[in-house]
Amino acid sequence: MNGQAAMKKHGSTLTNIAGIVRRELSGYFGSPVAYVFLVIFLLMAGFLTFTIGRFFERAEASLVSFFTWHPWMYLFLVPAVGMRLWSEERRLGTLELLLTLPVTLPQVIIGKFLASWIFLAIALALTCPVWITVNVLGSPDNGAILTAYLGSLLLAGSFLAITSMTSAMTRNQAVSFILSVMICLLLVIAGYSPVTDLLTRWTSPGVVSAVASFSVMTHFDALQRGVIDLRDVGFFLSVIGFALFGNAVIVRGLRAG
Amino acid sequence: MIRVENLVKQFGAKRAVNGVSFSVERGEVLGLLGPNGAGKSTTMRIITGFYPATSGRVTVGGHDVATDPIRVKALIGYLPESAPSYADMTVQGFLSFIADLRGFSGSAKKAAVHGAVETCLLEGVLHQPIDTLSKGYRHRTCLAQAILHDPDVLILDEPTDGLDPNQKHAARELIRRMGKTKAIVFSTHILEEVEAACTRAVIIDRGSVVANGTPAELKARSATAGCVRVTLGGAAADAAVAQFGQLPGALRAELLPGTDMAPDGRVTVRVYPTRDDSGAIGAAGAALTVAVAQAAQSAGWQVQALSTEEGRLEDVFRSITLPDAVAK
Ligand SMILES: Nc1ncnc2c1ncn2[C@@H]1O[C@H](COP(=O)(O)OP(=O)(O)OP(=O)(O)O)[C@@H](O)[C@H]1O
Ligand SMILES: [Mg+2]
Numbered sequence: 310m311n312g313q314a315a316m317k318k319h320g321s322t323l324t325n326i327a328g329i330v331r332r333e334l335s336g337y338f339g340s341p342v343a344y345v346f347l348v349i350f351l352l353m354a355g356f357l358t359f360t361i362g363r364f365f366e367r368a369e370a371s372l373v374s375f376f377t378w379h380p381w382m383y384l385f386l387v388p389a390v391g392m393r394l395w396s397e398e399r400r401l402g403t404l405e406l407l408l409t410l411p412v413t414l415p416q417v418i419i420g421k422f423l424a425s426w427i428f429l430a431i432a433l434a435l436t437c438p439v440w441i442t443v444n445v446l447g448s449p450d451n452g453a454i455l456t457a458y459l460g461s462l463l464l465a466g467s468f469l470a471i472t473s474m475t476s477a478m479t480r481n482q483a484v485s486f487i488l489s490v491m492i493c494l495l496l497v498i499a500g501y502s503p504v505t506d507l508l509t510r511w512t513s514p515g516v517v518s519a520v521a522s523f524s525v526m527t528h529f530d531a532l533q534r535g536v537i538d539l540r541d542v543g544f545f546l547s548v549i550g551f552a553l554f555g556n557a558v559i560v561r562g563l564r565a566g
Numbered sequence: 567m568i569r570v571e572n573l574v575k576q577f578g579a580k581r582a583v584n585g586v587s588f589s590v591e592r593g594e595v596l597g598l599l600g601p602n603g604a605g606k607s608t609t610m611r612i613i614t615g616f617y618p619a620t621s622g623r624v625t626v627g628g629h630d631v632a633t634d635p636i637r638v639k640a641l642i643g644y645l646p647e648s649a650p651s652y653a654d655m656t657v658q659g660f661l662s663f664i665a666d667l668r669g670f671s672g673s674a675k676k677a678a679v680h681g682a683v684e685t686c687l688l689e690g691v692l693h694q695p696i697d698t699l700s701k702g703y704r705h706r707t708c709l710a711q712a713i714l715h716d717p718d719v720l721i722l723d724e725p726t727d728g729l730d731p732n733q734k735h736a737a738r739e740l741i742r743r744m745g746k747t748k749a750i751v752f753s754t755h756i757l758e759e760v761e762a763a764c765t766r767a768v769i770i771d772r773g774s775v776v777a778n779g780t781p782a783e784l785k786a787r788s789a790t791a792g793c794v795r796v797t798l799g800g801a802a803a804d805a806a807v808a809q810f811g812q813l814p815g816a817l818r819a820e821l822l823p824g825t826d827m828a829p830d831g832r833v834t835v836r837v838y839p840t841r842d843d844s845g846a847i848g849a850a851g852a853a854l855t856v857a858v859a860q861a862a863q864s865a866g867w868q869v870q871a872l873s874t875e876e877g878r879l880e881d882v883f884r885s886i887t888l889p890d891a892v893a894k
Contacts, residue, residue: 320668324666327666332666339654401650401651402646410664411637564616564618
């Protein structure tokens, strides 16, 4: 072997992340579970929007009845997508293989996260018929719809990062699912108005709004109104960053002994 | 190529590796032996950068695994103990994923995957999902991933585990052949493998190195090394044992268990040479074979077989790792 070939025994950050993304995505689409998931996602989105959300009865050209349900849908669907990310590597023993390849832990974490996020983005993109429908029926504020889609994607990413972290905690996918549903539920109800209304009876409004500012609902609602506030986007990005950092700490801890 | 210095690994209260040191140069094949739980796999996991060491230092190709893990990992091909692989992928898909992460692309990637597939005889199962493969094929798939990038260093944890006899033989040949240009460490519980493939063996027991030498050196430490074994026709067992035991240079003689019942009346006797305090065999002991032959001839016994024993690794392994049981 010549020197040049000997040099090229590990890839760049980007090719490493791309390699991991490709493997994870082919894992999703190589199994029927992905298609089942997509169908369930679309059916649920449709059911919640058109029946419970009374999309037609509202007779308004907006997608509010569509997006309001996303936090509740993601609460279960995102952990279902992400629960195997790390627990499966631990169960199969492939973690040892992966972490002795010339890739860094952040590259692996980001690659896995991105792959699942892309999968969720595809699911979200498949809901575009709803968007087309409102445009046919009336003239909605398409800017607001676009920011709501952005908010939805960021929300899914936040839940996904949390799921990625919890899935590193255990070999058992079911345990990782339950843990992430619980954490995500906390982040939802901290800003869910029936809960915040209840809280205001006991504590000062300052405390309530402080608690609510940690909720995904507060920031998701803001994005639905069609305003891109950097604080809202920043909130989701910091949840993602924080959870993925926790993910790295947990995986490092697994090996420290 | 590989230097391991005073390696320690602590798991809670348990010290799995306790001050292990050895080094392996290019062209060497090091066999890592030791009882279950001795710390072989843990040592290998530290060398490959999977576990951080509690203390001590590992360098591979001059790079410290603690400070420069990516360089080290790029140099190493590693077969973990359980030979893990992604169950839902095909053999082809799995190897091409590994090639991606090893920085291959285009035709170089094709060639690397093809070479590994050819070496590990995986052509027939290339498009089969890994979870439908037999255990031996899964093992070979993981071995293929370890050698795909033609690494300078190979760390193989029980590489022949689960292979059929033909494949075991092929794997040993492969290790021996690759050992000429690489530095290889492999662990095994099959001692013939050490003689067949290793240039050096290290025995680890309870986290510490208890022996380090060539297979021949280790075998020479066996109690039966240098013994003369003679098979006689027309001799009474008791008389032969008594006669040989008194020869100059003989420590004692014994009848090999089970051979006095042979229907043809042959007996096989083992004569132990005298040794000095360091365990070395003296001049009289070295001449023991000739003395035994002459004594048999003068007693009128017919010598049907006569040999000097090399000693057995298994005896050395047992006496080092189970000193109490052997003394009994
Ligand atoms: N992750 C871990 N956490 C706690 N203890 C561990 C861990 N890994 C290994 N050990 C302990 O360290 C010791 C050495 O284990 P190791 O796997 O290195 O043995 P080995 O020599 O490879 O044995 P075998 O021949 O059975 O493969 C054992 O007592 C084991 O229980
Ligand atoms: Mg082991």
